[in-house]
Amino acid sequence: MSTTPPPTKRFGAPFEALSIDEAALARDFEPSSFGFFYDDEARPKPYRMAGDVAVVDVVGALDTRAGWWWDGYDAIVERAAAALADPKVRALVLSMDSPGGMAAGNLDACHALRAVADASGKPVVAHAGTMAASAAYALACAADQILVTSDGVVGSIGTIATVYDRTALNEKIGLDVRVVRSGNLKADPHPDVALTDASVARVRARVNELAQMFAAHVAARRPQAGDPLALQGACFYGADAVTRGLADAVGTLADAITTAAHLAADSRKTNTMDPTATKAVEITTALCAATGATTVDELVATVATLRQRAGQVDAQAVELTALRQQLADRDAAAIASARADVLSKHRVRGAFTPAMEADAEYMGDLAPLSPAALDRVLSKLPAMPAAVAPRAVGAVDPGAVDADPGAIDLTAEDKAWCASVGVSEASMLVTKRLDATRRAARQG
Secondary structure (H helix, E strand, C coil): CCCCCCCCEECCCCCCCEEECHHHHHCEECCCCCHHHCCCCCCCCCCEEECCEEEEEEECCEECCCCCCCEEHHHHHHHHHHHHHCCCCCEEEEEEEECEEECCCHHHHHHHHHHHHHHHCCCEEEEEEEEEECHHHHHHCCCCEEEECCCCEEECCCCECCCCCCHHHHHHCCCCCCCCCCCCCCCCCCCCCCCCHHHHHHHHHHHHHHHHHHHHHHHHHCHHHCCHHHHCCCEEEHHHHHHCCCCCEECCHHHHHHHHHHHHHHHHHHHCCCHHHHHHHHHHHHHHHHHCCCCHHHHHHHHHHHHHHHHHHHHHHHHHHHHHHHHHHHHHHHHHHHHHHHHHHHHHCCCCCHHHHHCHHHHHHHCCCCHHHHHHHHHCCCCCCCCCCCCCCCCCCHHHCCCCHHHCCCCHHHHHHHHHHCCCHHHHHHHHHHHHHHHHHHHC
16 A cells, blocks of 8 residues: 555635635645546435434535635535435534635625525524534524534634735746737736735725625524624634634534534424414514504404504595595686686687587587686687667757758768778768658659
8 A cells, every 4th residue: 555645735716816714824735535436326425314314515625616726616615505305304404614715606606505595494504613604604504503613613704815926036046928819807916927016905805795794694594693704704613703703612523423414393283284374474574564563462363453543444445535525626626717718808808709609510619628728728819899889870950951951061970980990981971861861862
């Protein structure tokens, strides 16, 4: 048997955003798995059983995808899904000893892990056996509860990236390195291009953006922990982690398995409740939430008050309808009065004539107009000439009957009348003499 130790490797690459405890960056990791040496039939299950509780190990640095050196988010979700799909499994424990790893893919794995747990209806417990830091802690937050050993560590909520500039070293050792790229932001920053404040600022912005997303996930799953970024990426041990809301209890892996089994038992009790009773509980809970009641007695009183108010609704509706009708009648009367005033005004000035009022189609076009609009329309009509009043005929002097009609002439009053109505004096004179001749003929 060979005694040659397996090769080791540092995790991470420069310029990549990592969700990992910074102490792990100086650690040498051994290959994580030799599972691919198994035939498919001989390959063991990706989880082990403790009674009816499945245990999935999450160990070492974590990459986006699993490989020779690192466990991967895709493989973790796959193992958890396989365990939860097993009908013999009642609950799942994630046994964790990981400093975290790549930021890319971490939160997607957290959401996927939570989704398969919800779909199965089975509880999930995470156990930090020595460490569940950074990206590993994000995975732990997808569980229903988190346990940590008395000397175990959780936290390290945040993101980190390392950038460096080796242009001075290249020059010192005589290397002429030229980076050919299609744009200044291609491969920015690059170790063979001098660092600038702008390039570092861009990396910092990305790191902060990923940290905000990480913190939002933790805050949603563990609101009792407060603002995750206020912890400044620190790690916390055992009881201190529980006090800060980052874990639920201190315990061993066996304790975590027991906790998962109890959660499964409670879940079974809930699921085997009488459907009618379950529905009643759901309805009562929903009604309390909707009305703000905190007890069943408060809910009953609130419902009674609502029923009493409901009985008054019909009477109030009738009263409201009558009031609305009164207002409508008042408004209609006011509009009719205003329209009558407008029509009267334009009749007086001779613009709106009886012939117009007798035209049903014309009046129909005017009917929808408001008083103000009707006034604007009729104001555009010119006034008709004033009607010529009949000229009063004075008493006939009997002595004038035999007078010579040719001697009759126009008086000053006759001339003024002709001027007012636009009749020529000659026409008026002819009419006046003709009238005198007719009178004389009637009396002769």
